[in-house]
């Protein structure tokens with residue numbers, strides 16, 4: 318079988334079997350691209366002439382393949398506007414949302430956070446959730462793994478402390494103190510397999526309700542609700558979580574407040590210093606009140622001095638949650654909780670009951686990776702790269718085709734791997750932007766599906782809330798990023 322890679326916007330995986338021939342191979346490749354979302358519903362296909370030249374096929378072969386797929390209902394031929402993927406055939410991002418919600422996988426699948434559960438792929442992908450996975454530091458990681466596994470005592474392969482390996486807890490205590498101002502004693506750290514698991518463990522051990530930011534990651538809300546803990550949505554604005562709401566009746570039984578103070582997900586705001594103070598006061602006022610600090614992208618701040626972790630102000634009442642998902646990749650499945658005294662034993666026991674401990678080989682490798690300072694080197698290089706991407710995004714959206722941009726505003730870009738494009742009421746709606754993006758083969762995340770409260774339309778959009786698009790500039794490769802930005806600019810150029 319010969320493999321051809323088209324240089325079109327869509328990567329067509331064309332395998333030509335000499336027995337069944339080129340037309341059948343092309344039909345198969347197109348069906349597959351439609352099925353897995355590389356060709357989204359409504360996407361326009363190249364002309365038969367262009368595709369034939371591109372793939373080195375006879376034009377008649379391409380025409381015949383298109384005709385066959387039209388007959389099957391996968392494509393529609395519209396006079397004057399070429400051939401498109403049929404509406405009910407390709408998977409638009411909003412379809413993925415419905416499917417994920419229905420399957421119970423949680424809507425965070427669409428946020429890119431749980432991308433593995435989401436089979437939709439786009440030729441250009443600016444969905445938030447992952448860093449550039451092609452930049453995983455393979456060599457340095459392998460070096461660390463070799464050294465760590467070679468030198469580890471045999472008990473590394475056994476059942477161990479549910480809190481995780483001491484080597485890693487020590488390395489993290491030093492690293493978090495140095496880089497984030499976290500006051501961490503290795504004895505108070507519990508290694509978990511993701512911030513998601515950390516929140517679910519807290520849901521199990523807390524007796525009262527949990528306030529969680531809204532919007533946030535629906536899967537996180539769901540994971541906590543699944544433990545039987547009540548989740549009370551806490552609205553956010555440009556100054557972060559509106560913590561003054563905590564004094565309201567709805568929050569009477571709340572025991573813990575989950576916030577993203579350094580860079581709110583997905584709005585991108587930083588918790589205002591006065592609000593930090595209010596939050597600290599709220600926690601100190603009642604016995605057994607906690608702040609849960611989700612510091613998922615705290616390493617990536619570009620414009621000012623890093624905003625230190627809130628935990629440093631309130632160590633005896635804060636659960637600090639950190640993760641390797643943004644610095645290395647979510648596949649690593651390693652995260653850490655720094656716990657106040659009162660929660661340490663209950664969380665450790667909950668972790669033991671859940672899965673004994675997180676897997677240890679990754680833990681000792683990460684410990685070695687941190688103590689050799691390869692982690693610092695990797696983060697510094699990543700920060701520079703993402704900062705350049707952030708700058709390019711801002712520059713490209715400042716003007717559209719030479720005119721000042723209108724209809725939207727870019728925000729939340731001081732930190733992290735995502736930004737928020739706020740849509741102005743006079744411009745395109747979220748649904749329109751997402752549909753247009755799909756036409757250009759561009760994956761984006763609408764803010765609409767990330768709200769916990771408010772009315773939701775059939776497509777998951779929430780018209781009563783501010784409209785916006787979450788743009789993840791972390792995940793494309795360096796080579797793919799400029800083209801993804803082109804697609805974004807075209808998507809937003811609505812007049």
Ligand SMILES: Cc1ncc(COP(=O)(O)O)c(C=O)c1O
Pocket residue numbers: 429430446447510511512513514534577582611613640641642647651652
């Ligand atoms: C707000 C937020 N918190 C935490 C995480 C990390 O979650 P986990 O450690 O479970 O991969 C993410 C990842 O996308 C995130 O966006």
